[in-house]
Amino acid sequence: MNALTKQLLSTLMLGGLVMGSALAVVTNIDSRRELFGKMQTQREGRDLVDAQWRKLLLERAALSSQVSVDRVALQRLKMKLPEPDSTVTVTF
Amino acid sequence: MGRWRFSVAQSRDWTLRGLILLAAFGLAYRAFYLQVIETPFLQDMAANRQVRTLDVHANRGMIRSRNGEPLAVSTAVDSLWVDPLLFVTQRQHWPKLARLLDMPTSELEQKIGSRLQRRFVYLKRRLTPQLAAEADELGIKGLYLQREYRRYYPTAEVSGHLLGFTNIDDQGQEGIELQYNRLLSGQAGRTRVVQDLHRRWVQPVEAISTAVPGSDLQLTLDSRLQYLAYQELKAAVHQHRAESGSAVVIDIATGDLLAMVNQPSFNPNETASRRPAHFRNRAVTDVFEPGSTIKPFIVAAALQAGTYRATSWIDTDPGYLVVGGHKISDHRPFGPLTLEGILQKSSNVGAVRIAMGLDPQQIEALLRGVGVGRASGAAFIGESSGLLVPAENWRKVDQATLSFGYGLSVTALQLTRAYAILGNHGRDLNVHIIAAESAQMMAQVISPQVADQVVRMMEAVIAPGGTGSRAAVSGYRIAGKTGTAHLFKKGGYDKTRYVATFAGLAPASAPRLAMVVTIKDPKGEAFYAGDVAAPVFSRFMHRALPLLKIPADGEVVPSHLIDVSGAAA
Numbered sequence: 231m232n233a234l235t236k237q238l239l240s241t242l243m244l245g246g247l248v249m250g251s252a253l254a255v256v257t258n259i260d261s262r263r264e265l266f267g268k269m270q271t272q273r274e275g276r277d278l279v280d281a282q283w284r285k286l287l288l289e290r291a292a293l294s295s296q297v298s299v300d301r302v303a304l305q306r307l308k309m310k311l312p313e314p315d316s317t318v319t320v321t322f
Numbered sequence: 323m324g325r326w327r328f329s330v331a332q333s334r335d336w337t338l339r340g341l342i343l344l345a346a347f348g349l350a351y352r353a354f355y356l357q358v359i360e361t362p363f364l365q366d367m368a369a370n371r372q373v374r375t376l377d378v379h380a381n382r383g384m385i386r387s388r389n390g391e392p393l394a395v396s397t398a399v400d401s402l403w404v405d406p407l408l409f410v411t412q413r414q415h416w417p418k419l420a421r422l423l424d425m426p427t428s429e430l431e432q433k434i435g436s437r438l439q440r441r442f443v444y445l446k447r448r449l450t451p452q453l454a455a456e457a458d459e460l461g462i463k464g465l466y467l468q469r470e471y472r473r474y475y476p477t478a479e480v481s482g483h484l485l486g487f488t489n490i491d492d493q494g495q496e497g498i499e500l501q502y503n504r505l506l507s508g509q510a511g512r513t514r515v516v517q518d519l520h521r522r523w524v525q526p527v528e529a530i531s532t533a534v535p536g537s538d539l540q541l542t543l544d545s546r547l548q549y550l551a552y553q554e555l556k557a558a559v560h561q562h563r564a565e566s567g568s569a570v571v572i573d574i575a576t577g578d579l580l581a582m583v584n585q586p587s588f589n590p591n592e593t594a595s596r597r598p599a600h601f602r603n604r605a606v607t608d609v610f611e612p613g614s615t616i617k618p619f620i621v622a623a624a625l626q627a628g629t630y631r632a633t634s635w636i637d638t639d640p641g642y643l644v645v646g647g648h649k650i651s652d653h654r655p656f657g658p659l660t661l662e663g664i665l666q667k668s669s670n671v672g673a674v675r676i677a678m679g680l681d682p683q684q685i686e687a688l689l690r691g692v693g694v695g696r697a698s699g700a701a702f703i704g705e706s707s708g709l710l711v712p713a714e715n716w717r718k719v720d721q722a723t724l725s726f727g728y729g730l731s732v733t734a735l736q737l738t739r740a741y742a743i744l745g746n747h748g749r750d751l752n753v754h755i756i757a758a759e760s761a762q763m764m765a766q767v768i769s770p771q772v773a774d775q776v777v778r779m780m781e782a783v784i785a786p787g788g789t790g791s792r793a794a795v796s797g798y799r800i801a802g803k804t805g806t807a808h809l810f811k812k813g814g815y816d817k818t819r820y821v822a823t824f825a826g827l828a829p830a831s832a833p834r835l836a837m838v839v840t841i842k843d844p845k846g847e848a849f850y851a852g853d854v855a856a857p858v859f860s861r862f863m864h865r866a867l868p869l870l871k872i873p874a875d876g877e878v879v880p881s882h883l884i885d886v887s888g889a890a891a
Contacts, residue, residue: 263527270526277398280381281451284397291392291476296549314864317796320874 375530376515379471380508382492383536385485385499387545388578388757394475394485394499396492400454401468402445406438408464415462422457423449448472473499477545479587480552483603484543484755486703487590496601498539498755501703508536540757542578547571547866551581555839558858559585562844568605569858570738571837571866574827577742577751579700580835582606582735606702609709609731610840613807613851614668614789615825616689616727618744618776620677621661623688625772629679632775635660638671646719650674650726665803666782668789670726677725682713685724691750691767692740694732698753708732727805738838741825744780745801745833748773777801781830785880793826793856795863797874801833802826802859804851809843819843824855828863831875837862 292298303309356364385394402423420427423446430445437443445465449457454467473488475481486497494503511533515526551569559567564585571581588600602608624630641655656667664672677685690696695710709731711720723729732740739753748768752759768776780801783790789804805823808815823840827833839855839862848854867874 266526266528278451281398284395285450287392288395288397288474288476291395294391295476296480296546297478311865314796314861317864320797 373514373516373527375512378511378513378529378533379469380510380533381535382471382473382488383506383508383538385506386538386540387543387548388541388580389544390540391476391545393477393481393541393543393545394473396471396473396488398451399448399470399472400451401447401470402449402454402457403466403468404434404443404445405441405464405466406434406443407441409434409462410438410464412462412464415460418460419457419462419465422453422460475590477548478591479589480549480583481543481545482588482590483584483601483605484582485590486601497603497703498541501701502539502756506536506539509534541755542573542576542580542757543582543755544580546869547581547862548583550862550865550869551837552583552587554858554861555583555841556585556587558839558854559841562841562846562848562854564841564845564854565843566604566608567839567841568608568734569837569839569862570605570734571835571862572738572742572751572753574742574745574751574833574836577753578757579735579753579755603702603704605734606698606705607733609706609733610821610823610842611728611730611807611810612732612737613727613805613821613823614670614673615737615803615805615823615838615851616730617665617668617673617725618780618803619688619692619740620673620680620685620725621665621779622744622768622772622776623680623685624661624676625775626688626769627680627684630661630676632661632779636664636672636675638664638669638675641671643671643674645674645678645722646717648719648722650722662779662782665779666785666788668783668804673725674722677721678718682716682721685721686710686713688768689730692743693736693750694730694740696736698733698735698739700735700753700755702735702755705735706733708736727807734838734840737823737825737840738836741802741827741838742833742836743767744773744776745827745836746773777827777830777833780827781879784826785878789850789852790824790826790856792852793824793859794878795828795860795867797877798828798863798867798872799830799875799877799879800826800828800859800863801830802856804856806849806851820849822849822851822854824851824859826856826859826863828867829872829875834870834872835863835866 382396384392387393416430417427420430425446433443433445448470457465458467471492473492475485475487484497486499487495488499489495492507494500494506499506512530513526514528514530551571555567555569558564567585569581569583570579572578573580582603582605584604586600588597625632630636635658637658638652638656639658642649642651644650650670652669652671656663656669656672659667659669659672661676663669664676689710695708697705697707711729716724720729735753739751742751743749747770748766750764750767752762752764778801780803781799782788783803784794784800785791790802793800793802803825805825807821807823808817809819809821810816821840821842822844823838825838826836828835828837837859839858841854844854
């Protein structure tokens, strides 16, 4: 092993490392894009579920609103709210 | 051996050279191919896609009531639009699309037919994302989606004034929506994407910044009480054909604003039918002269100053008196009255006698203490702070008319706070609408004993013979005061138009709720506050008190049995 061979070997080794890191960068970028795409798909899914949840929330709010409960009680179930005059509060 | 070795080395040498040459040719060919043969195709591709940065929408936060019910919710909706030039070539798909959108094919024809020259026509706006996605999947050329956001208010006109509304870009325009716009909006993000010519999203490349959704906002509002108050106020305003009305309810222990309603109202969900004149949250923007509802504070000032005691008698004969050349009179002569009697009969003469025995500064200090002329602190958009002229500028007659509520102005919210302070044993309160704001230790503005005595005296107003007897609630003791004031018009007071106000506390033995009902310009037979505003209080409390599980504390006590000498029970 003379000095020349040593130099050649170290150059080759460094070259190999450069190649390796270049490949790593490429795969990294590629996988980042792929993961970002996946994340975006997940987000879309989340947004869709979120939109659905909000819709259901509004639906529930509309159905359980005082107005609609009043309407169902008074019209469909023919219930009556006792007037203050016809109410007696018993105090213990 | 030497020859053999030489020939191996040489052949390796040549092989290597050959390979390098081949690779060089390969590269040269590829370059030629891309540059010359493939050019039109590649240029086309490049033109079709481009890297763009897009805003990522940040969801606007929800507004919730104290019990968590949604009061304002933004949801994504999709609008379908078409490029008529492309879309007319897709006629074979039209029936499918029409069926999905639940519109006759002829309507499609109609929409497109007259607009062939344009490149953008809305087909149907604000579809649910699911339905829009189905339409998109039909794969019709020239049919595109556009995402929009819409805000819904499940309580509609019941809380319209308080919440306000947003514009088409989801930005607050009025009320809480405007006031807390920054908190609710969040921060839009940015993403770099590769897009095609039609700006249809192709592929996201990277996020520049992520979207931060807006925060939810929880209010102290109780939607049940809000609805009750709305219902009763609306009924009364209609019944008496009044111009407008407001009602405010405050939780005395915490300063929470439980309900705030106005008439006329508007539905924040319907952009088309909105009338700007109806947007105003009158309970905080409109001031009125409180009339006799100010008298309890004059009585409190006298008790505080020691000029009168709870058991003092005041002669109101002959039913009128003259101050600074102005005659002030009662409906009829009441004779000698106690302080409590002055409140019960709402005697102007009695109130003036009490006020004239006090220093102007003593009256001003008390009124300012309970918040007259001072904004509520809840920081409402457009809130008025009312008006109270400094005492050094009062003439004798000003001091006299002030004692029955003329010459100063308040908002419904301010008057509610003032009564809540009486109910809170004279301690100021931090009125707020945002649930996160906690109750703070506030200053004592009236001595506890005086405040409690005044509350006991105000029970006489509700007792038979009092002006506010129609505010009575079965099973509960109520303290309150009526006030009927002439409306001001150019050049003086209008003799035929009134603002009727009732301010009350319930239950009187240990006040939990303070409520003010004010109705402007009732045009029916009845115009006295006791007939117009007091029943709203009664009907509201009749349902609200049991709803809040506030135990019954007894029936109305006849006025001669009310003991005002001590503190409240």
